[in-house]
Amino acid sequence: MPSFVESWSKNAALEVQEYIRLTLAAVRGAFSRPLYRHDIIEQLDAVGIGSLTVVLLTGIFTGMAITAQSGLTLDQFGARAVVGRLVGASMIKELGPVLTALMLTGRVGSGIAAELGSMMVTDQINALRALGTDPIRKLVVPRMLAGFIMTPVLTVISDFVGISGGWLVARFQLQVNSGLYWSSVRDGLYMQDVYGMGLVKPFVFGFIIVTVACHVGMRTSGGTAGVGRSTTVAVVAGSVLVIAADFFVNQILVALLY
Amino acid sequence: MPADLTLETDARAVLDEPGAPVVVFDHVELAFDDKVVLRDVSFTLLKGHTKIILGASGSGKSTSLKIITGLLKADAGVVWVNGQRVDQLNEQEMMAVRADLGLIFQEGALFDSLTVRENVGYKLYEESDMPLDEIDRRVEEVLGFVGLAEHIDKMPSALSGGQRRRVAIARAMAFKPRILLYDEATTGLDPITALTVDAEIIKLRDFEGVSSIVVTHQLRDAFYVATHMAVRGERGEVQIVRATPEKEREAEFLMLKDGVIVFEGDAEALRRCTDPYIRSFLS
Ligand SMILES: Nc1ncnc2c1ncn2[C@@H]1O[C@H](COP(=O)(O)OP(=O)(O)O)[C@@H](O)[C@H]1O
Ligand SMILES: [Mg+2]
Numbered sequence: 129m130p131s132f133v134e135s136w137s138k139n140a141a142l143e144v145q146e147y148i149r150l151t152l153a154a155v156r157g158a159f160s161r162p163l164y165r166h167d168i169i170e171q172l173d174a175v176g177i178g179s180l181t182v183v184l185l186t187g188i189f190t191g192m193a194i195t196a197q198s199g200l201t202l203d204q205f206g207a208r209a210v211v212g213r214l215v216g217a218s219m220i221k222e223l224g225p226v227l228t229a230l231m232l233t234g235r236v237g238s239g240i241a242a243e244l245g246s247m248m249v250t251d252q253i254n255a256l257r258a259l260g261t262d263p264i265r266k267l268v269v270p271r272m273l274a275g276f277i278m279t280p281v282l283t284v285i286s287d288f289v290g291i292s293g294g295w296l297v298a299r300f301q302l303q304v305n306s307g308l309y310w311s312s313v314r315d316g317l318y319m320q321d322v323y324g325m326g327l328v329k330p331f332v333f334g335f336i337i338v339t340v341a342c343h344v345g346m347r348t349s350g351g352t353a354g355v356g357r358s359t360t361v362a363v364v365a366g367s368v369l370v371i372a373a374d375f376f377v378n379q380i381l382v383a384l385l386y
Numbered sequence: 387m388p389a390d391l392t393l394e395t396d397a398r399a400v401l402d403e404p405g406a407p408v409v410v411f412d413h414v415e416l417a418f419d420d421k422v423v424l425r426d427v428s429f430t431l432l433k434g435h436t437k438i439i440l441g442a443s444g445s446g447k448s449t450s451l452k453i454i455t456g457l458l459k460a461d462a463g464v465v466w467v468n469g470q471r472v473d474q475l476n477e478q479e480m481m482a483v484r485a486d487l488g489l490i491f492q493e494g495a496l497f498d499s500l501t502v503r504e505n506v507g508y509k510l511y512e513e514s515d516m517p518l519d520e521i522d523r524r525v526e527e528v529l530g531f532v533g534l535a536e537h538i539d540k541m542p543s544a545l546s547g548g549q550r551r552r553v554a555i556a557r558a559m560a561f562k563p564r565i566l567l568y569d570e571a572t573t574g575l576d577p578i579t580a581l582t583v584d585a586e587i588i589k590l591r592d593f594e595g596v597s598s599i600v601v602t603h604q605l606r607d608a609f610y611v612a613t614h615m616a617v618r619g620e621r622g623e624v625q626i627v628r629a630t631p632e633k634e635r636e637a638e639f640l641m642l643k644d645g646v647i648v649f650e651g652d653a654e655a656l657r658r659c660t661d662p663y664i665r666s667f668l669s
Contacts, residue, residue, distance in 0.1 A: 164512070251495035254457045258489045259509045259557075260481050266512075 147343045150268065154339065157262070157269040164266050171274035175236050176281060182231045183282045184289055190223050191215060191290030195297040199304075208302060212312030215294040217319060220326040224287035226374050229333035232279060233366035237341040240271055241362030244345025245355040253346070268342045272335070279334025280327065287326065324381050332377055333370050340366050401469050406433045408565055408597050409454055414463035416449060423449050424460070425645030431565075431597055434636065436587075438608045439601045440649075440667065441642035447601040448492055450642075451567045454599070455489050456480040467565070488558030492569040494550045496542040496557070502529070503538045506556045514561070528556045532586055548579035555586055559596075566590060567599045572607045584610045585626055592616040593624075605668060612637035612653045641667070 198214045244267060247253050256263045291313055298304040316322070341362040348358040400406055409431040416424040423446040431437045439447050452458040453465060456472050465473045470483050496505050507525040510516050516524075529535050532552040542550055551571055558566060568587060572580040584607050590596045592615050602608050615629040629637075639656045641649040641664060649656065649664050659665070 250493060250498075251491045252497055254452070255489075255491060255495040255497070257457055257477075258455050258484055258487070258491075260484050260513045261508075262477070 143347075146347065147339070150264065150343050150346065151339050153264050154268045154272050154342070157265045158273060162265060164270060167266060167270040168273055171270040172278060174239075175232075175271075175274040176278040179232055179235055179278070179282055180285070182235055183228055183286045186227050186231050187224065187286035187289040188293035190227055190286075191219055191293030192297045194218060194223065195294035196301060199298070199302040209304060209308055210312050210315075211298055211302060211304060212291075212294070212309040213316035215298075216291055216313035216316035217322055219290040219294070220287045220317070220322050222325070222374075224290055225283050225326065225329035225333060226370065228283045228286045228330065229279065229337060229370045230367055232275070232282070232334070233337050233341075233363055233370060236275065237337045237362045237366040238359050240338060240341035241345040241348075241358045242355055244342060245348035245358040246352075248346060248348040249351050249354055263346070268339075268346070271338050271342055275334040275338030276331060277334075279337070280330040283326070283330035321381060321385050324385060325378070328381060329374065329377050332373055336369050336373055337366050340369060401433070404434055407431070407466070408433050408468055409437075409599065410464070410466035411450070411453075412464040412466070414450075414453065414460045414465060416446070416453065416458070416460050422645050424453075427463075427642070427645070427647060429640055429647065429650065431599060432636075433564075433597050434591070434595050435597060436591060436611060436637040437599045438612060438637060438639045439599060439642060440603060440605070440608060440639060442667075443603065445642040446645060447642060448569050451489060451569050451599065451601060454567060455484060455487055485561070486563045486565060488561070488563040488566045490551075490554045490558045490566070490568045490571050492573075494542075494554040496550055496553055498542050500542075501538070502534070502540050502542065502545070502553055505542065505553060506560050508557060509561045524560060528560045529553075531559075531589075532556045533582065548575045548583070551575065551583060552586070555583070559590060559594075562594070564595070565597045565599075567601075569601045570603070571600070572602060572604055577606070580604070580607055581610065583607075584614075585616075587611050588614055588626060589616045589624060608639065609653060612639070 195211060195215050198211050199208055202208050202211055202214070244253070247267075253263050253267075256266060294313075295306065295309055298309045299306055344358050344362040344365065348354045350357070401408065407430045411427050411429050414424055414427045415422075427446075427450065429437065439450065441447050449458060453460050454467060454472070456475065456477075460473055463473070464471065467483050468486055472480065472483055475483065497508065500508070503522075503525055504511065506529060507521050510521040510524060511518075514521075526535060526538065529538055532555055534549060534552055534556070537545060537549065537553075542553065545553065555568075555571065566587075571587070572583050575583065587598060587600060588611060591598050600608065600611055613629050613634055614626050615633050617625050617627055619625050634654070635652050638652055639649065640647055643663065649659060649661065651659075656664070656668070659668075
């Protein structure tokens with residue numbers, strides 16, 4: 129039993145060490161030459177445009193659902209009119225960033241792990257090295273940049289369609305006046321932690337999702353079965369880390385802002 | 387300082403001469419965890435010569451080629467490639483050595499998101515300053531060389547196994563490395579296609595002066611490469627003919643078993659060998 133614990137913690141430490149090594153190399157690679165511009169643009173497109181539909185759908189349904197529910201709760205206090213404030217703040221601070229990140233983990237994280245994993249087991253990564261290319265610069269840097277840049281952009285879009293979805297429900301189901309809804313959303317946005325939370329989180333999440341997926345993909349071994357395992361690990365580890373990071377970013381920002 | 391400089395230029399000059407040692411394995415050892423793959427392996431590849439590595443699967447043939455290319459590091463021993471200690475170079479320094487090394491991977495390892503053209507020209511498009519139209523011309527030239535000119539715009543997944551193998555050879559030779567390492571380039575091919583691949587290996591060696599390491603466990607192909615040579619006919623056409631005895635001695639066989647070399651010698655010596663393991667491998 130102790131030997132099991134020992135080997136487990138040794139493996140975990142090794143995994144973390146390798147992750148940090150890869151991440152540092154990728155960050156260094158993003159700020160030095162050669163940069164593979166073509167691959168960066170391709171990844172920005174794949175991550176950004178490719179994920180738009182999922183993010184729009186998740187955003188609008190989430191916004192509609194929380195508006196309908198908040199309406200019921202607020203009615204108990206006769207405060208239905210301020211529903212916009214609640215929807216705006218929770219969408220921007222919490223639901224927009226977290227749900228977008230979870231969707232991207234499923235869509236982008238799994239894709240990266242599967243692609244890099246199969247390149248690994250078919251020796252394509254070794255072929256890159258043999259042909260004089262650093263796989264970190266060619267494969268990891270473009271994906272890391274795309275995740276880091278596109279996750280916040282997609283989150284803002286998700287926030288916006290979520291609040292708009294909320295308006296639909298507020299206006300037509302809760303019978304709240306449109307002007308009232310939007311001005312109450314605006315009131316909600318004046319709270320100082322909204323921008324902090326809403327803008328810091330997606331950068332952190334985007335970075336976590338792609339770096340974890342790249343790390344898992346690049347450590348794939350064991351043929352096609354290994355690729356399947358890597359894909360699962362990238363999604364599970366990515367999702368758990370996103371939710372854990374959400375809690376810690378909350379704590380840190382609250383400590384810093386108040 | 388001047389002494390060092392002359393030493394270095396001397397070394398360069400020596401390496402450019404025919405018969406210079408371009409790849410040297412000196413007591414190389416490698417184990418994965420507790421599984422020993424190479425116990426004690428030493429050999430030398432001379433410039434313009436062919437080393438044919440035989441051995442059962444799992445005997446460490448691919449691993450040896452990866453050590454030469456610096457994709458794996460040996461646990462012990464010294465590895466020289468073109469006068470550089472590759473066992474001591476880091477990944478960055480290794481890139482310069484790799485510029486003169488072409489490796490044909492066992493399964494081809496073509497980039498499946500790129501077309502045949504982009505695969506073959508990969509190093510020139512991505513890692514060189516060569517003008518685009520010159521690269522295009524070079525890519526078309528090498529694809530013509532391996533007889534695949536009409537497949538230039540296909541994806542690798544649309545090609546047959548033999549065609550993919552030849553694209554892999556084209557990719558490895560496109561940047562004109564002077565050392566080519568073939569990892570089972572003919573395994574799993576039908577005999578006719580295998581012979582065309584063997585002919586490529588022979589042509590590159592005899593016309594371009596490439597030094598080659600040919601890994602295989604197909605004896606037919608091994609002997610074909612060892613005992614034939616490429617010449618130009620009267621009208622400049624390429625002919626593959628029986629090698630002269632001197633030429634035949636430039637191809638050396640090497641058999642790996644349990645992490646050590648159990649046979650080393652030319653085709654004639656291999657045919658005459660009486661060791662029971664090698665005889666069973668030959669039959
Ligand atoms: N990355 C690796 N990790 C662990 N074992 C490996 C690895 N690569 C190769 N091996 C093992 O090393 C041995 C030699 O492999 P290889 O050089 O591919 O043999 P072959 O002669 O068939 O080309 C095999 O037993 C293989 O299982
Ligand atoms: Mg092999």
